[in-house]
Amino acid sequence: MAKAGDETLRPFLNETFNIFGQTLERFRPELEAREVGTVKYVGQGIARVSGLLGVKSEELVRFPGNHLGMVFNVDAAEVGVILLDESEELGAGLEVHRTERVLDVPVGEALLGRVVDAMGRPLDNRGTVRTAQRRSVEREAPAIMDRDPVTVPLQTGLKAVDALIPIGRGQRELILGDRQTGKTAIAVDTIINQKDKDVICAYCAIGKQNAAVAKVIADLRRFGAMEYSFAVVATGGPPPGLQFVAPYAATTMAEYFMEQGRDVMIVYDDLTRHAWAYRELSLLLRRPPGREAFPGDIFYIHSRLLERSTHLRKEHGGGSLTALPIVETEAQNISAYIPTNLISITDGQIYLSPDLFQKGVLPAVDVGKSVSRVGGKTQLPAYRAVAGDLRLSYSQFEELEAFARFGTRLDEDTLNTLERGRRVREVLKQPQYEPLSAPHQIISLVAVTGGIFDGLNPDDIEKAERSLRQTIMEKIPDVWNRIESGEKLSDEDREAVVNASKGVLDEAGVKDSHANH
Numbered sequence: 001m002a003k004a005g006d007e008t009l010r011p012f013l014n015e016t017f018n019i020f021g022q023t024l025e026r027f028r029p030e031l032e033a034r035e036v037g038t039v040k041y042v043g044q045g046i047a048r049v050s051g052l053l054g055v056k057s058e059e060l061v062r063f064p065g066n067h068l069g070m071v072f073n074v075d076a077a078e079v080g081v082i083l084l085d086e087s088e089e090l091g092a093g094l095e096v097h098r099t100e101r102v103l104d105v106p107v108g109e110a111l112l113g114r115v116v117d118a119m120g121r122p123l124d125n126r127g128t129v130r131t132a133q134r135r136s137v138e139r140e141a142p143a144i145m146d147r148d149p150v151t152v153p154l155q156t157g158l159k160a161v162d163a164l165i166p167i168g169r170g171q172r173e174l175i176l177g178d179r180q181t182g183k184t185a186i187a188v189d190t191i192i193n194q195k196d197k198d199v200i201c202a203y204c205a206i207g208k209q210n211a212a213v214a215k216v217i218a219d220l221r222r223f224g225a226m227e228y229s230f231a232v233v234a235t236g237g238p239p240p241g242l243q244f245v246a247p248y249a250a251t252t253m254a255e256y257f258m259e260q261g262r263d264v265m266i267v268y269d270d271l272t273r274h275a276w277a278y279r280e281l282s283l284l285l286r287r288p289p290g291r292e293a294f295p296g297d298i299f300y301i302h303s304r305l306l307e308r309s310t311h312l313r314k315e316h317g318g319g320s321l322t323a324l325p326i327v328e329t330e331a332q333n334i335s336a337y338i339p340t341n342l343i344s345i346t347d348g349q350i351y352l353s354p355d356l357f358q359k360g361v362l363p364a365v366d367v368g369k370s371v372s373r374v375g376g377k378t379q380l381p382a383y384r385a386v387a388g389d390l391r392l393s394y395s396q397f398e399e400l401e402a403f404a405r406f407g408t409r410l411d412e413d414t415l416n417t418l419e420r421g422r423r424v425r426e427v428l429k430q431p432q433y434e435p436l437s438a439p440h441q442i443i444s445l446v447a448v449t450g451g452i453f454d455g456l457n458p459d460d461i462e463k464a465e466r467s468l469r470q471t472i473m474e475k476i477p478d479v480w481n482r483i484e485s486g487e488k489l490s491d492e493d494r495e496a497v498v499n500a501s502k503g504v505l506d507e508a509g510v511k512d513s514h515a516n517h
Contacts, residue, residue, distance in 0.1 A: 037096040039063070040078060045239040046284045047081045049096045055079055058138060060099040065089050068119075069096075070103055070241065073285050080285040082241035084119060102138065105249045106131040107256035111230040112200070115217060118234045118246040120253075135256065137248045141307035148313045150347075153378045154265060154322050157193030157435020158186065160365040160428045163387040163445055164394070165350055168378030169199075169263050170311025170320035174342050176327045176334060177352030181364050183326045185432050186350065187267040188216060190324065192223045193435035194265065200257045201229040202266040204250035207236050207243050207273030216269075223433065236273075243277035251308050251321075258312065258319035266309070270326035271302060275338050292337050299341050306345050334369065348372035362429060368395045380438055382482075382489040386445040390424070397421025423453045426461040439483040443472045446489075446497045468501055475500045 037051035047069060055061065059071045061081060067090065073080030083090075084103075105120040108131035115124040122129055150168035167173045175183045191201045203220070205213045213233055220226045230253065234246035247268050254264045268274070275298060282295040290296045302325075309323035327342050334343070334351060343349055348371045356364035376384055400418055404410060410418075427448045430436070436444075444465050447453055452468070453461050473480050479493045 035098050037061070037079075037098075039090065039092050039094045039096060041092060042083075042087055042090045043284050044280075045083050045087065045241055046072075046281060047083060047087070047090065047096075048078050049081055050078045052079055052096065052098060055098055058102050060101055060103055062097045062099055063090055064094050070245070072281065073287070082244065082281055083239050084241050084245070086239065102136050103245065103249075104134040104136050105252055107133050107135050107253050111253055112228060113226050113230065115231045115233060117238070118232060118242045118249045120249070123233055133256070135252050137245060137252050139252060139255065139308065141304065142310050142312060142316070146313055146316050147310045148318075149377075150311050150320075150374050151377055152263075152311075152320070153380055154190075154199070154263075155193055155197070155435075155438060156186070156190040157437070158189060158363055158365075158430055159436065159441045159444065160363055160367070160430070161186070161350060162379075162438070162441055163383055163428075164367055164391045165348065165365070165370045165372045166374070166376060166379040166383070167322065167324075167348075167372060168311075168374045169265075169322050170309065171348070171372075171374050171378070172306050172309050172323040172325070172346040173372065174325055174327060174346040174349040175352070176329055176339055176342075176349055177364070178329050178332060178354045181352040181354050181357045182362060182432075183328075183352055184212075184216060184269055186352075186363055187269060187324055187326065188219055189432060189435050190265070191220060191229060191267070192225050192433065194228065195224060198263065199228070200254070200262055200264045201225065202250050202254045202264065203229060203231045204247050204266065204268050205231065205233045205235065206246050206268065206270060207234070207277060208269065210235050210237065219433070240277040240280045243274065244281060247271070247274060247305055251305060254321055255308065258321045259317055261317040261319045263320045263322075265322040265324065268305075268323065268325040270328055271342060272328040272338055275302070294337065298338070299345075302342060303345050306342075347374055361425060362432070365428075367391060368398060380483070380486050382438065382442050382487070383445075385489040385494065386442060386449055390445065390449060393417075394421060394424055394428075397424065420448075420451070420454060422458055423456070423461060424448050426458045427453070427465065429462070437484070439473075439480045440469050442483050442489065443469050443480075443497060446494055447501060450494065450498050452498065452501050472497060472500055 035052055035054055037049040039047055040050050041048040055071055057071055057074050061069050061071060063069060067085040069081035069083045071079050072082045106129050110129050110131045114129055116122055116129060120129060150170040152169045154167045154169045156162055156167060175186055177183050194201055213235055217231055220229055232246055232250035234242040250266060254266045257264045278301055279294050283289060287295045306323055309321045311320040312318055325342060327339050329336060329339055351366045351369040352364045353366040356366060397417060400414060404418060427444050447468055456464055476496050479496055
C-alpha cells in the first residue's frame with residue numbers, strides 16, 4: 001500500500017517542485033562582474049585609487065554620490081584620477097567603479113543659444129540639453145590630406161585686423177597681451193560681426209571669474225549673437241579637472257557643425273589658465289615638473305587641441321573651424337614659455353599693447369608685433385588695393401613718432417609722414433560693439449590713404465568718417481556693391497570715391513586744421 005501511495009504522490013510532488021523552482025528563478029538576482037577600486041587619497045581636484053587593474057587611460061570612473069572622475073595616471077599599484085565634480089563628500093576607503101567609456105559630451109543643434117559646463121550640463125537654467133548624439137571629448141585632428149587651403153576671409157569687423165592682419169576661415173590666430181588690454185573685447189566683437197554670415201560661434205571660458213563670463217554672455221545676448229553661438233564655461237570655482245577638459249569639450253561640440261559642412265569659429269579664453277590648471281593637476285599627481293614647473297608635455301596638450309582647427313576638403317564636407325585662442329602675457333613678455341609655445345603652434349598672432357591701450361588707441365593692436373601667416377590670401381580683393389602698403393607705412397610712422405619725441409628738427413617730408421600716420425591711427429580706432437562691414441572699412445581706408453583727411457583735426461576724423469561712408473553708399477552704390485561682392489577695387493573706383501568725398505567734410509561741419517591754425 002505504501003508503494004502504491006508513493007507512486008500516486010510522485011507526479012504531484014514533481015509539479016510542485018517545478019512551480020517552486022520557477023518562482024525562485026524569478027527572484028534570482030542577476031550577477032554582474034565589475035571591477036571595484038578603493039580610494040586611497042583625495043586631494044584638491046584629484047584622487048588616488050587602487051584595485052582597478054583593467055582600467056584604461058582617460059576612462060571615466062564613478063565615485064559614490066554619482067561623482068565622476070577621469071583616469072589620468074596609470075601606475076602599477078594605483079591610478080591617478082582627475083575629479084570632474086566637487087570632492088568635499090569623498091574620502092579614503094570609498095568604492096570606485098569603472099564605467100568602461102571615455103568622457104563624452106552632447107553635440108547637435110540644441111546647443112545653440114545655450115550655456116553649458118565642460119560635461120555638457122546646462123548652466124543657464126533652461127533645462128537639459130537634449131541632443132541625439134554624444135561624442136568623445138578627445139578626438140584625432142583631421143589628416144593633412146583631408147584639409148584644404150585657407151582662402152575664405154573671416155571678417156572680424158575691426159579695421160585694424162581685417163586690413164592689416166587678415167584672418168581666414170580655418171586659421172588659428174592667437175590673441176595675446178597683458179591683463180586688461182582688450183583681448184576678450186576683440187573676440188566678442190568678432191562673434192557679434194558673424195551675424196547673418198552663416199558662421200557658428202563657440203565661446204569657451206577657462207578659469208575666468210563668474211562676473212567676467214556673465215558680462216560676455218550678456219553682451220552676446222544683447223546683440224543677438226547667442227542665436228548662432230553657444231558657451232562652454234569652466235570658471236575659477238569648479239575643480240581644475242573641468243578647466244582642463246573644457247577646451248577639448250568645446251572643440252568636440254564645434255566639430256559637429258564643421259563636419260556638417262558649416263563654418264565655425266571658437267574662442268578659447270584663455271589658454272594661460274588652461275596651462276595653469278594642467279600644471280596644478282600634474283604636480284598633484286606627482287608628474288615630473290619641467291620648465292617653470294610645467295610638465296614636459298605642456299606643448300602637446302595645446303598642439304593636439306589647436307590642430308583640430310582646419311578647413312576640410314569638399315569630399316569631407318568642406319566645413320571649417322577657426323580658432324582664436326587667447327593667452328595672457330606678463331609685463332609685455334611675449335617670449336615667455338606658454339606664449340612662445342602657442343605662437344609656434346598658431347598661424348599668426350594679434351598682439352595688444354598696454355602702451356597703446358593707456359593712450360586710448362582702441363583696439364590696442366600693435367601692428368609691428370602682429371602677423372597673419374596666411375596673409376592676404378584670405379582678404380577680399382578690395383582690401384589689397386588700399387592695405388598693401390598701409391601696414392609698412394604705419395609701422396614706419398610708429399618708429400618715426402618714437403624718434404620725433406627726442407625733439408630732433410625734422411624735414412617737411414618726415415613731418416607729412418607723421419601727420420598722415422596720426423590720421424591713419426585715428427581711422428584704425430574703433431569703439432567696442434561697433435564692428436564694420438567690409439565696404440565701410442575700405443571706404444575709410446581709401447579716404448585716409450588718399451589724403452582726404454590730411455587737413456582735418458584728428459578729433460574730427462570719426463565724425464567725417466561716418467559722414468563719408470553714408471555719402472558713398474548713397475552717391476556711388478555700385479562701388480559699394482562691388483566691394484561687398486568680393487570684386488577688386490580698380491583705380492577708377494578709388495578715384496570715384498575720392499571725387500565723391502569732395503564737399504563731404506564741409507557738409508559734416510568739420511574744418512580744416514590748417515585753416516584753424
